[in-house]
Amino acid sequence: MFVVEDLSVDQKLEILSDAAKYDVACTSSGVDRKGQAGMIGNAAKCGICHSFAADGRCISLLKILMTNECIHDCKYCINRRSNDTLRTSFTPEEVCELTIQFYRRNYIEGLFLSSGVRKSPDETMEQIYITLKLLRETYRFNGYIHVKGIPGASPELIEAVGFLADRMSLNLELPTADGLKQLAPGKSREKILLPMRQIQKGIHGQRMLLTDGRAERPVLPMQEEMSLPAVSGRLVPAAPRPKSAFVPAGQSTQMIVGATQENDFQLLTVAESLYRSYDLKRVFYSAYVALNEDSHLPEVGTKPPLLREHRLYQADWLLRFYGFEAKELLSEQRPNFNVYLDPKCDWAIRHLEHFPIEINTAPYDMLLRIPGIGVKSARRIVKARRSSRLDFEQLKRIGVVLKRAHYFITCNGKMMYRTKIDEDYITRRILDLDHKKNWELDYNVTFRQLSLFDDKNFA
Amino acid sequence: MEQGKIIYICENTPDGVFTAIYDAWAARIADERLNIIVDGDYTFELFAEYRYVETDMEKAVKVARSVSRKISSEAYRQMYTASLSHEEDKIMAIYRFLKLGFRVGAAVTDMHGRDEVCRVFELCRNVSNEACSFREFLRFAELENGILLARIRPKNFVLPLIAGHFADRFPEENFAIVDDTAQMGVFHERGKKWFLSPVDSEAIRRLWNSERSQEYERLWKLFFRTIAIEERRNYRCQRTLCALRYRDYMLEFDR
Numbered sequence: 001m002f003v004v005e006d007l008s009v010d011q012k013l014e015i016l017s018d019a020a021k022y023d024v025a026c027t028s029s030g031v032d033r034k035g036q037a038g039m040i041g042n043a044a045k046c047g048i049c050h051s052f053a054a055d056g057r058c059i060s061l062l063k064i065l066m067t068n069e070c071i072h073d074c075k076y077c078i079n080r081r082s083n084d085t086l087r088t089s090f091t092p093e094e095v096c097e098l099t100i101q102f103y104r105r106n107y108i109e110g111l112f113l114s115s116g117v118r119k120s121p122d123e124t125m126e127q128i129y130i131t132l133k134l135l136r137e138t139y140r141f142n143g144y145i146h147v148k149g150i151p152g153a154s155p156e157l158i159e160a161v162g163f164l165a166d167r168m169s170l171n172l173e174l175p176t177a178d179g180l181k182q183l184a185p186g187k188s189r190e191k192i193l194l195p196m197r198q199i200q201k202g203i204h205g206q207r208m209l210l211t212d213g214r215a216e217r218p219v220l221p222m223q224e225e226m227s228l229p230a231v232s233g234r235l236v237p238a239a240p241r242p243k244s245a246f247v248p249a250g251q252s253t254q255m256i257v258g259a260t261q262e263n264d265f266q267l268l269t270v271a272e273s274l275y276r277s278y279d280l281k282r283v284f285y286s287a288y289v290a291l292n293e294d295s296h297l298p299e300v301g302t303k304p305p306l307l308r309e310h311r312l313y314q315a316d317w318l319l320r321f322y323g324f325e326a327k328e329l330l331s332e333q334r335p336n337f338n339v340y341l342d343p344k345c346d347w348a349i350r351h352l353e354h355f356p357i358e359i360n361t362a363p364y365d366m367l368l369r370i371p372g373i374g375v376k377s378a379r380r381i382v383k384a385r386r387s388s389r390l391d392f393e394q395l396k397r398i399g400v401v402l403k404r405a406h407y408f409i410t411c412n413g414k415m416m417y418r419t420k421i422d423e424d425y426i427t428r429r430i431l432d433l434d435h436k437k438n439w440e441l442d443y444n445v446t447f448r449q450l451s452l453f454d455d456k457n458f459a
Numbered sequence: 460m461e462q463g464k465i466i467y468i469c470e471n472t473p474d475g476v477f478t479a480i481y482d483a484w485a486a487r488i489a490d491e492r493l494n495i496i497v498d499g500d501y502t503f504e505l506f507a508e509y510r511y512v513e514t515d516m517e518k519a520v521k522v523a524r525s526v527s528r529k530i531s532s533e534a535y536r537q538m539y540t541a542s543l544s545h546e547e548d549k550i551m552a553i554y555r556f557l558k559l560g561f562r563v564g565a566a567v568t569d570m571h572g573r574d575e576v577c578r579v580f581e582l583c584r585n586v587s588n589e590a591c592s593f594r595e596f597l598r599f600a601e602l603e604n605g606i607l608l609a610r611i612r613p614k615n616f617v618l619p620l621i622a623g624h625f626a627d628r629f630p631e632e633n634f635a636i637v638d639d640t641a642q643m644g645v646f647h648e649r650g651k652k653w654f655l656s657p658v659d660s661e662a663i664r665r666l667w668n669s670e671r672s673q674e675y676e677r678l679w680k681l682f683f684r685t686i687a688i689e690e691r692r693n694y695r696c697q698r699t700l701c702a703l704r705y706r707d708y709m710l711e712f713d714r
Contacts, residue, residue, distance in 0.1 A: 013678055017685045035627035037650065042628045049700075050595050051711055053687035056696025063686060101675040102682075104607065104632060105599045106625075143628075289690045304690055380571050387563075388572030397577040 003069060003087045012088050013098065019068040019079050020114055023171070023254060024286045028060040028109035028144040030249030031166050041103060041110070041143030043166065043249075048109050061112035061146060062102055066090055066127050070116030072186040075294045076173070076259045079116050083292070089118070092131040096139045103143055110144030110166075111135070121152035129157060132164040144249070149199065151191040158195050159246075162202055167249040167281070170196050175270040179260040182296055193278075196253070200279050202246045250281030257312060258305040259288040259297055263335035268315055268326040275319065285312040311337040318343055321375050322368045340431055345371045348408055349430075352421050355408045360389050371430075372405030392416050403433060464492050464504065469512035469550070471497035471616075476542040476550055477519035479512040483554065495550040526557065531565035541582035543616040552578040589613055590620035596705045597621075599634060601672045607634035610667060610708050616641050618655060626653045637663050676710055683711040 007015075029047030049058040065079070067089035073081040099111045113131065117124050128147060135141045147165040149158055162168055170192050174180045177189040253274060255267060271283040287304035290297065315337065318324040322344070329343050330336070338346045348355065348371050357366055359381060367378040377399045384390060384398065391411045396402055406416040407426045419425070465488050469479035479495050498511075527535045538553050546552075555575040560567040570576045599607035607629070611617075618638050622645040625634065630650065637644040637658055644658040706712045 010678060010681060013682055014685050017682050021686050021688055035630055037630050040629060040631060042624075048595055051683060051709065052697045052701040053683065054694065054697060055687045055689075055691035056693040056700060057687070057691070058700070059683070059686060062682070098675075098678065102679060104629065105601065105675060105679070106597055106609070107679050287691075289688060306691065380569075383569035384571035387566060387570045390572055394572050394577070397581065398571050 002085075005088075007088050009094055009098070012090055012094065013064070015086055015088050016065045016068060016090060017063065019085075019116075020063045020065045020112075022078060022286065022289060023063065023112075023114060023148075024057070024284045025146065025169060025252055025254060025282070026058055026060045026063055026112060027282065028146070030281055031144070033142065033248075036142055039140040039142040040100065041141055043110075043142075043144050050106065050108055060109045061144065062099055062108045062110070063112040064090065064095070064098075064114075066095070066113060066115035066124070066131065067118050068116050069118040071119070072117055072184070074173075074184040074186065075292060075296055076183055076256055076288060078291055080292065092127070092134050095131050096135045096141075099135060100139050100141060103141070110141075110146070112146040114148040115150065117150060117152075121150045122154055122157060125150045125153035125157040125161065129161050129164070132161060136164050146249075149195045151187055151195065153195065155195070155198055158198055159202060162199060162247045163245075165247060167252060168199055168247045169252040169254070170199075171254040172270070172274075173254070173256055174260055175255055175262045175267045176260075179262060183259065196251065196278055199247055199251050203250065203279065206246050250279070252280060252282040252284060254284040254286055256288050257285050257309050264308070264312060264315075264337050265326070265330040265332065265335035267312060268319070268330060271316060272319055272326040283316060285309050285316070307339060308337070311339070311343060315343040323365055324369075340434065341427070342371075342434070344369075345404070345430055349423055349427055352423060352426075355421055356410045356415060357408060358410050358413065359395065360385050360412060370405055370408050372401035372403070372408075374399070404430065462492060464494060464507040465510060466504065466507050467493075467495040467510050467512055468498050468501075469495065470514045471499065472514070473539055473542045473619075474516060474519040475512065475514045476553070477522040478515045479550060480554055480557065481515075481518040481522050482510070482512055490555070493551075493554075495554060496547065497550070526560070529564070530557070530560040530567060533568050534560050534565070537568060537579055537583045540586045540620070541579050543586050543619065544582045545614045545616075546582060546585075548578070549582055552582060586615045586617065587620070589615050590617040592705055593617055594621050594624055596701065596709055597636065598708055598710055600667070600676070602666065603670050603672075605633065607632055608666060609634070609636045610639060610663070611636065612639045612704075612707050614640070616643070618643055618645050621645075622647075622653045622655070680711050680713075 027047045028043070029045060031043045032045040033043040035042040047060060049060050051059040053059055067087070068079045068085070069087045069089065070077075070079050070081055079085070095111070095113065099108075102108045103110065113128060115124050115128060118127075128150075132145060132147065135145070144167075145165045146167040146169065147161060149161070149168050149170045151170060158168075172192055173184060173187070180187060180189055255270070257267065267285070274280045274283055287306050287309040288298065289304045290300050290302040293300055315324075315329055318329065319326065324347070329347060337343055341349070348369065354366070354369070357370055359367070364378060364382050367373055367381055368375065373381075377395075380398045381390065381395070381400075384394070389412055392402060392406070395405070395411070402416065407419055407429065409415070419429075465486075467479045467483050469475040475497070483493060483495055523535060523539075526538060538556065541549055541553055552575065556567070556579040559570070559573065559575055563570070567576060568580075571580070593611050593613060597609045597611050599609045602608055616638070618636065618641070622636070625636065625645075626647050629647070633647065633649050635644055635646050639660070642658055642660055643655055644663070645653055645655055647653040701709075
């Protein structure tokens with residue numbers, strides 16, 4: 001390892017943002033906080049993106065590592081010990097200056113601080129703690145902070161950091177314990193889940209205080225297998241938060257897609273149990289970019305599975321906002337998503353017995369299951385039909401994507417066109433709609449370029 | 460003889476729009492004879508009677524108050540936001556929306572089956588979306604004296620919608636946001652309330668081109684370049700999410 005001490009801030013920023021970029025989470029959502037006299041910053045629950053990089057990913061936070069020195073040798077990681085790269089570290093002051101100066105120019109919504117493990121998990125977590133304390137207390141920063149928990153760090157440090165950050169995340173990295181053992185010899189499932197549970201309990205404990213334990217659900221005992229009973233009902237803190245909240249924007253995690261053999265069903269099942277039993281706010285999926293040479297990994301230069309990642313995000317959305325369960329979307333027999341159809345359409349086409357659905361009478365949860373209708377438009381439909389019957393023209397103005405939805409709905413008993421409720425027929429029509437988009441995602445070529453050698457019509 | 464059209468012309472601000480609505484309402488003109496437009500470029504119609512509206516704060520406040528009280532605060536929010544739109548039909552859309560609103564009350568904003576409700580909703584959504592985009596994409600430059608200055612070139616008049624956000628976020632900063640389209644600016648002095656004021660575009664241009672600190676602009680461009688993953692490069696996606704028209708003053712896109 002070449003550790004270089006006296007680099008300029010420019011050089012450090014280049015190295016330590018380059019080393020941080022494979023972590024996908026860059027959202028600033030989950031917490032509303034007003035500004036305060038004498039401080040700088042506020043936070044918006046919906047999150048705010050500030051720019052979009054050349055890869056189309058949102059830039060919301062200053063995403064950097066504290067250091068890219070690392071004692072671990074995780075095979076998939078660009079910062080693994082055995083890679084011959086330049087190593088350096090920021091000082092806490094440098095991180096604070098960059099954050100504040102970027103923030104006041106409206107470049108960013110806050111800081112996303114992660115780190116390699118330089119000497120020990122505790123030493124690393126302590127550096128992070130010192131930095132956040134300086135940023136919050138001396139620099140008076142009141143904006144968003146997302147911080148990585150370091151697996152293996154002591155519970156006291158995790159807790160102390162949790163009171164300074166808005167969101168904390170520990171990356172699960174791989175959906176199965178075996179995969180993790182194979183690719184990250186220095187980490188274990190337990191070392192990741194333990195702090196995750198601690199953070200959950202911290203958040204939970206705070207809610208208990210605020211709600212007097214009303215409508216609270218039990219914290220489940222630590223389990224190695226993450227199969228969980230279905231518990232419904234979300235909590236809404238009823239009282240104002242205490243002055244310093246513990247991880248108010250909740251925790252998130254990330255899984256790498258395509259580095260190992262795990263299928264979509266495994267990934268999605270793990271995500272589902274994380275939402276249910278660990279109260280996670282978000283699970284992120286990161287298409288593996290093959291940069292490291294290793295016999296256990298896809299060959300260097302293998303294309304990152306972007307379309308697969310996209311499908312997982314779509315399905316994740318269905319779990320969180322549309323009332324779907326993982327087992328409705330996939331099964332042991334059908335463990336991977338249809339590459340050509342989005343998971344919602346795919347589900348609808350395999351369950352045509354529920355369709356067509358009458359817009360003017362269907363219950364809200366059924367409206368949500370119609371391809372082309374989102375949460376917002378479903379809500380608007382329910383409100384609007386109280387005063388008048390809705391027709392296709394009004395659905396369009398409400399924001400329903402009719403070119404997708406019209407195969408599955410009726411308005412006042414009539415379909416929009418003379419279409420058949422037939423699996424093959426609808427599949428073909430929708431594939432035509434989506435073909436272009438899907439190819440662009442994975443192959444990054446325009447449709448025009450593609451049609452030159454497009455053979456789909458000959459199939 | 461058929462009665463001719465009556466066309467009200469008002470100042471293009473919420474105050475002006477609300478005053479015009481008040482005057483037209485009080486005159487009880489049949490809908491099919493009435494039009495209300497903002498001052499500026501309009502095609503002159505023969506045989507129409509033009510009435511120029513004098514902006515009157517008292518009348519504007521009366522409209523705002525009775526909409527909030529007799530319809531709902533949500534209806535007022537939508538109407539106010541729609542009044543910032545650049546679309547020509549906005550005032551008549553609001554007028555028809557209010558007519559229905561005063562009849563049915565708070566339920567009006569849910570009535571997506573009605574054209575007049577849909578139109579105000581669309582205008583409002585368009586303005587709010589643009590305000591969101593500028594909340595994200597506007598960039599402050601730090602001038603010599605520590606003052607932060609941003610310029611935007613929106614289609615709609617979004618300044619009143621974004622000013623509060625930045626004043627809340629930066630209570631200790633002296634900053635100004637200038638709208639090139641409307642030639643208006645928001646000004647915020649440390650620890651004080653923000654205010655809107657017309658700006659002298661020549662003065663702004665001089666200020667904008669004056670010496671300013673470059674260090675963090677350079678670092679930001681560097682970060683912006685480094686954070687992209689080469690293997691995932693996708694300019695089309697980038698353009699969908701951050702349209703070219705927002706990039707005028709986004710320094711990271713400077714070549």
